[in-house]
Amino acid sequence: MTAPLAGIKVVEISVAMAGPFCGMLLGDYGADVIKIERTGVGDDSRAWSPYFHGAMGYYYAAANRNKRGMALDLKTEEGVRIARALIEDADVLVHNYRVGALERLGLDYESLSRVNPRLIYCAISGFGASGPLSKEPANDLFMQAYAGSMSITGDPEGSPAKMGMSVADVGGGMFGAIGVMMALETRHRTGRGQRVDTSLLEGHMAMLAQFFTRYFSSGEVPGPSGSGALTSPTYRAYQASDQWIVISAFNQRMWKGLCAALEQPDWLEDPRFIDPQMRSLNRPLLIQMIGDVVIKHPLAYWEKRLKENDVPCSPVNTIDKVVEQPQVHAREMVQEIELEGLGMMAMAGLPIKFSESPGSVRLPPPRLGQHTAEILKEMGYPQERIAALAHQGAIGLDPGWVKMEATPSSPG
The missing domain is CATH 3.30.1540.10 (formyl-coa transferase, domain 3)
Structure with missing residues (x-):
């Protein structure tokens, strides 16, 4: 059976959680997601402990399955040229860099859409593309404070508390994916792509809808309610x-x-x-x-x-109790996938089920640069050129490929 997004090519240039979570959702349901990371260090979250068998941070692993990994130095002309070529042949670009960062590289929506008018350009930022704070950085903890959820979380007699999960980041990723889906449906009718602009601020406020409506209706400022609701003692x-x-x-x-x-x-x-x-x-x-x-x-x-x-x-189940629940297993919400040479990794499963076109966990989180050579070959780059780009530092290659291709073939 064909997955819902089979045949859709996504280029993701993102770090941490919001952008990667959006890309993973698209990949889970069949899209070919190519994740571009910085050479040398990759996505910042690769280094966030604890590690899975010393290979990568669990945070990184949680949001990067079902992707192919490519390492590019976007500070080099050749690195940008490769990224641009990928995007010009893609259906979707997802990024969560600060407003203006990709624009300075010439990877802005206006110039890309002139070459690829079907492109859906999904930008997930801290505050959105307009407004006085549009170019300011933000992260999950910051946004839980700024957008109000920290003020309604925790014990009424205690200090402000963040939610245990990265709710602002994950929410930004989910709303980004929803925006991409709606833009794809619009493209079916019009033949044209468009810019999808969302942010941690807007996603977080949308999830706090009942609290804002209550405030606007009553003038009362909601506060924390501990483990319950503000109104109901039952x-x-x-x-x-x-x-x-x-x-x-x-x-x-x-x-x-x-x-x-x-x-x-x-x-x-x-x-x-x-x-x-x-x-x-x-x-x-x-x-x-x-x-x-x-x-x-x-x-x-x-x-x-x-x-x-x-x-x-x-x-009130702890995480170890949740994964033991028969209902959780009946809904296939614990999935396992093998990391080459490192054993099996278990992770949360796919949240949406389809009767005719299901998603699946197909690829483990990629090693840094794992698929750089593979993708460049698909783009028509010969082996000698790939090796030269790696030597220049414009691209990063998986160590396994470097070892395998250590002896280049003769020219011609």
């Missing part, structure tokens, strides 16, 4: 006698089920808790009352009681 984590459990009773029917599970029928008639608005007004009191009951029994007891009364609940 939608949060509670401490059982042995570990934490999340109770998510978010409507009136579930409230009745929760009272039954906790064996507190009187709460149903208590005017302080009679409806969601009253429960919200008396939130601290009800949290204390529920907590006093839940702490008396272990997790297993409450899981049984709550499920019998149709109240959603879950243990």
